[in-house]
Amino acid sequence: MLLLSENVCCPSLWAELLVSKVIFKLISERIGIMFRTNMKYENVTPQKFKEIQESDEKAIVIDCRTKAEVEMGALEYDLHLDLMNPSIKTTIDELDKNKAYIVYCRSGSRSASLCNYMASQGFEKLYNLAGGIMSYR
Numbered sequence: 234m235l236l237l238s239e240n241v242c243c244p245s246l247w248a249e250l251l252v253s254k255v256i257f258k259l260i261s262e263r264i265g266i267m268f269r270t271n272m273k274y275e276n277v278t279p280q281k282f283k284e285i286q287e288s289d290e291k292a293i294v295i296d297c298r299t300k301a302e303v304e305m306g307a308l309e310y311d312l313h314l315d316l317m318n319p320s321i322k323t324t325i326d327e328l329d330k331n332k333a334y335i336v337y338c339r340s341g342s343r344s345a346s347l348c349n350y351m352a353s354q355g356f357e358k359l360y361n362l363a364g365g366i367m368s369y370r
Contacts, residue, residue: 273348273349273352273353273357273359274336274345274348274349274351274352274359274360274361275359275360275361276341276345276360276361276363277335277360277361277362277363278363278368279362279364279368279369281360282335282337282360282362282369285333285335285360286335289333291332291333292332292333292334292335292358293311293312293328293332293333293334293335294308294309294310294311294312294334294335294336294337295310295311295312295313295314295334295335295336295337295344295347296308296310296312296313296314296337296338297313297314297315297316297336297337297338297343297344297347298315298316298338298339298343298366299315299316299317300313300315302338302339306366307366308337308366308369310337314347316338316343316346316347325350325351325354326354328351328356330354330355330356330357331358332358333358333359333360334348334351334356334358334359334360335360335362336348336351336359336360336361336362337361337362337365337366337369338365338366339365339366339367340364340365340367341361341362341363341364341365341368342365344361344362344365345361348360348361
């Protein structure tokens with residue numbers, strides 16, 4: 234289910250998103266996220282995303298967008314991991330590596346990066362929503 238708020242076209246939010254993208258690059262380099270190399274996760278379509286949710290009740294859906302992006306609209310998720318948050322490594326370290334994780338962002342790029350990082354930390358059941366929330370509409 235896609236939830237939209239009244240702030241969808243707010244110029245200040247778009248400016249914040251642009252700044253967030255720059256900050257994300259800096260943070261991702263700091264924590265060592267590798268971009269689309271040695272892929273150890275599966276890119277899935279919106280249909281496959283739904284199938285995994287329905288077939289694996291223990292699968293965790295992660296929204297890895299910024300708070301401002303989530304406020305503009307979100308799919309149902311179990312965990313919000315803002316990649317701009319410096320404590321993200323600690324949060325990931327506390328997750329159960331035996332569970333399946335379905336990760337999404339706006340376009341699929343940040344979620345792919347998060348999947349790569351999680352794979353490097355020993356997570357094995359990782360799914361990235363290819364095209365992100367934009368592909369879900």
